[in-house]
Amino acid sequence: MKKNDRLEIRIAGFGGQGVVTIGRILGEAFSLYAGKNSVNTQSYGPESRGGACKSEVVVSDGEIHYPNVRKADILVALSQVALDTYLSGLKEGGILLLDPGSVKDVKNQGKYRVYSVPCMELAYELGGVRYQNSVALGALYGLISHMIEESSLLKAISDNVPRNTLEINKEAFKRGMSYDKEKIPKGRE
Amino acid sequence: MIKKKYPKAVNKVSWASCLLKPGRHYLQGNEACIEGALVAGCRVYAGYPITPATEAMEAASRRFPEVGGRFIQMEDEIGSACVLIGASWGGAKALTVTSSPGFSLMQEAISIAIISETPMVIIDIQRPGPGQGYITASQEDVMQARWGHHGEGPIIALAPSSVQEMFEVTIEAFNLSERWRTPVLVMAEETVAHMRESVVIPPLEAIEIINRKKPQDLGISPEAYCPWGHAVVAPMANWGEGYNVNFVGLVHLEDGNVTRYSPEMNRHCIERLQKKIEVDANSTGCLETKFLEDCSHLMVCYGVVSRTAMEAVAEARESRGLKIGYIRLRRLWPFPEKQLRDIVCDVDTVFVPEMNLGMMKHPITEALRDRCRRIVSIPSIGVLHSPDYILSEVYKDI
Amino acid sequence: MLKYLKAEGLMGSRLPTILCPGCGGGQVLNYTLQAVDRLIAKDDIRKEDFLFISGVGCSSRITSHYLNFDSAWTIHGRALAVATGALLANPAFRVIVFTGDGDLAAIGGNHFIHACRRNINVTILCMNNGLYGMTGGQLAPTTEKGVVTTTTPYGNPEKSFDLCKLSETAGAPYVARWTTAHPRQIVRSVMKGIRKKGTAFIEVLSQCPVHKKMSPVAMLKMLKENTIPIGNQSQSGEGKIPVGEFLDIEMPEWNDSYENIVKAARKEDCGLHE
Numbered sequence: 001m002k003k004n005d006r007l008e009i010r011i012a013g014f015g016g017q018g019v020v021t022i023g024r025i026l027g028e029a030f031s032l033y034a035g036k037n038s039v040n041t042q043s044y045g046p047e048s049r050g051g052a053c054k055s056e057v058v059v060s061d062g063e064i065h066y067p068n069v070r071k072a073d074i075l076v077a078l079s080q081v082a083l084d085t086y087l088s089g090l091k092e093g094g095i096l097l098l099d100p101g102s103v104k105d106v107k108n109q110g111k112y113r114v115y116s117v118p119c120m121e122l123a124y125e126l127g128g129v130r131y132q133n134s135v136a137l138g139a140l141y142g143l144i145s146h147m148i149e150e151s152s153l154l155k156a157i158s159d160n161v162p163r164n165t166l167e168i169n170k171e172a173f174k175r176g177m178s179y180d181k182e183k184i185p186k187g188r189e
Numbered sequence: 190m191i192k193k194k195y196p197k198a199v200n201k202v203s204w205a206s207c208l209l210k211p212g213r214h215y216l217q218g219n220e221a222c223i224e225g226a227l228v229a230g231c232r233v234y235a236g237y238p239i240t241p242a243t244e245a246m247e248a249a250s251r252r253f254p255e256v257g258g259r260f261i262q263m264e265d266e267i268g269s270a271c272v273l274i275g276a277s278w279g280g281a282k283a284l285t286v287t288s289s290p291g292f293s294l295m296q297e298a299i300s301i302a303i304i305s306e307t308p309m310v311i312i313d314i315q316r317p318g319p320g321q322g323y324i325t326a327s328q329e330d331v332m333q334a335r336w337g338h339h340g341e342g343p344i345i346a347l348a349p350s351s352v353q354e355m356f357e358v359t360i361e362a363f364n365l366s367e368r369w370r371t372p373v374l375v376m377a378e379e380t381v382a383h384m385r386e387s388v389v390i391p392p393l394e395a396i397e398i399i400n401r402k403k404p405q406d407l408g409i410s411p412e413a414y415c416p417w418g419h420a421v422v423a424p425m426a427n428w429g430e431g432y433n434v435n436f437v438g439l440v441h442l443e444d445g446n447v448t449r450y451s452p453e454m455n456r457h458c459i460e461r462l463q464k465k466i467e468v469d470a471n472s473t474g475c476l477e478t479k480f481l482e483d484c485s486h487l488m489v490c491y492g493v494v495s496r497t498a499m500e501a502v503a504e505a506r507e508s509r510g511l512k513i514g515y516i517r518l519r520r521l522w523p524f525p526e527k528q529l530r531d532i533v534c535d536v537d538t539v540f541v542p543e544m545n546l547g548m549m550k551h552p553i554t555e556a557l558r559d560r561c562r563r564i565v566s567i568p569s570i571g572v573l574h575s576p577d578y579i580l581s582e583v584y585k586d587i
Numbered sequence: 588m589l590k591y592l593k594a595e596g597l598m599g600s601r602l603p604t605i606l607c608p609g610c611g612g613g614q615v616l617n618y619t620l621q622a623v624d625r626l627i628a629k630d631d632i633r634k635e636d637f638l639f640i641s642g643v644g645c646s647s648r649i650t651s652h653y654l655n656f657d658s659a660w661t662i663h664g665r666a667l668a669v670a671t672g673a674l675l676a677n678p679a680f681r682v683i684v685f686t687g688d689g690d691l692a693a694i695g696g697n698h699f700i701h702a703c704r705r706n707i708n709v710t711i712l713c714m715n716n717g718l719y720g721m722t723g724g725q726l727a728p729t730t731e732k733g734v735v736t737t738t739t740p741y742g743n744p745e746k747s748f749d750l751c752k753l754s755e756t757a758g759a760p761y762v763a764r765w766t767t768a769h770p771r772q773i774v775r776s777v778m779k780g781i782r783k784k785g786t787a788f789i790e791v792l793s794q795c796p797v798h799k800k801m802s803p804v805a806m807l808k809m810l811k812e813n814t815i816p817i818g819n820q821s822q823s824g825e826g827k828i829p830v831g832e833f834l835d836i837e838m839p840e841w842n843d844s845y846e847n848i849v850k851a852a853r854k855e856d857c858g859l860h861e
Binding site for chain 2: 601640650652655656665670671672698701845849851853
Binding site: 024027028031032037038039040041042043064065066067068070 | 213214215325380383384385386387493496497499500503573575576577
């Protein structure tokens, strides 16, 4: 990555899915443990649950001026509404990470590189939907592993989850990470 | 027994020590200003919950007791601002962080803090208005910062543009308030308050902390003490030190006498304050500039909008070869008119992007009217300008 | 008590005070200073620790202009908020708040009930003359129903506060009411209030001869005759205002409670400005 190049990641879903947490953990991992600069912003509706929610992370080796995403390199869509709202903000050839459990309809799929990881389903297998953001982070890791080490993300996760759920969250991360490797759906590369 | 519950959102480093250790931290803007206040020696916080400043208050409620300070959630913002006055005169540095509707409520207290020359810091995390407004970003209070309090009376207002600056500018605000015996405002926006970025904290020995001068330091006895005399910035005796200080909110003679009112005394008192801030405190070092050497146009900006502006300026220069310079106002008030005029000779267009319909464009116009062909406002309401938006406005006319 | 008054500032005379002849404010100042004087002698409290704070109004004027103590003449209704701040900075202050019925119970009402609720360490002297004196005699929240004032020319349609009941309900541990015709009782109450850990509320029914258009002596007589000490069995209390000490209990004071929080939360000394 050139010095002032920016990696722009947008995560979107509805309130309660951990969208804000994912952004925060990513930002912290890059800033504190991967030696990069990162800015994490978010916006949401007033409802605690259910309203539209987005979180953004901009990463760079150089100084970051504009703090928001201009044209996303990666879009993580955890709900259909999130996808519909933000797909046009993903650059052509950009990476779309989606949860097929909630995102069914992707227009113009061919323009993007689509990875499908059922974060909610995997989280339920582990004990609850609250682990879906760690699953999503694991899935995301495969897409950014050239810029950051697994240990950095895991450290950031452990900073931000209750101590007694750390092991489950680490397992959720691993499931998200390995799902991506094993099961990339045909025709979606 | 006090049960300690560690909320997930807090960077765990801040729990491990009293002041954040020197080095790299990852903080939210709202958290960074609290850490800056603690480094500056602030030990009293009073506030009222209001989005988007509430995280600052919650951080204060955790951190102030950790360093042996005091925190209180008051019944309203008026009470919070008055607590700052009482705490300051009681000898402590005091802070509140609020948002625009709360800022409106504090204006009377700011007014009395100006006339009584009370050091204190108010951080306004601006949100759009008028009325209840919404909880997104805005720069709609920048004029209120200067003119919102009733009566004559100057004030210092700073504008941070990053989480690092939320930390640094808060320290600077305390230093200015102590040095010049004045309330100081930090005009931030929701964007920077809620944003998370890395903050580098230098070794504490490297950070300059200024404390108010006291008459004891200057060998002035209680009998000889004039609470508003002795120097351009009067040494400040605090309550409880045997100086029998009569704090007043009225124009006064140097010894605090308010019973011998006259229009001449009134004017003298006001002009003394005016000079103290508008002339003596109106220092250099409040502008950040780039690309001025050969510019034919200028972008003048402040706060978080300056980050978008910088992105736009860099792109315009690189992709279109547009010779556009960049000036960021780190301090809004006293307005750095002289400093601006000193560095701007002759340009074609001055662009002023603001998250309001055009407020600082007025003093900028006053300052640069004869140094440019025209001033163009680039407003945005409720949302941070995108680089594409600023560029489209710039390219429109050029 | 003259030793406690600033007769002369460096810039000239401050006395005589601006209070109207016969105003009850001067009496309250006198009785308060007597109480302070005795406490400085008896309890060995330092003069430097006393802090007088007031808001705005006739009663608030007896503070900053004239006192040879640390004092603050603040903004209308906000004396208690400023007092809260002073105590946060230095819990050792002995704070006396001079206020009036309008300053305390109208614009200052919110801070009044929360100060009592928190039980901050202040002694409140509320000079209640049932109207807004400084601005010319308007309605106050303590004006009785039917009374004619400059803003109720047809008689007051509203009922009035009982400030003592308000204070007690809000949580103050010491509540008393006297009149300016009860000098010794006021001195004793102020001494008790300053000694009390927490909010001591002392309402003093006070005369405003100018706006009530009566002579001060007649008003003092009226105050004495229209009030009855609580527990007085010898006369009928019909139609009379009860005076006396309504409440005198011990409660944890705000700063003391907060001290426990600081003790539990405090990390190792960071040394920078302590």
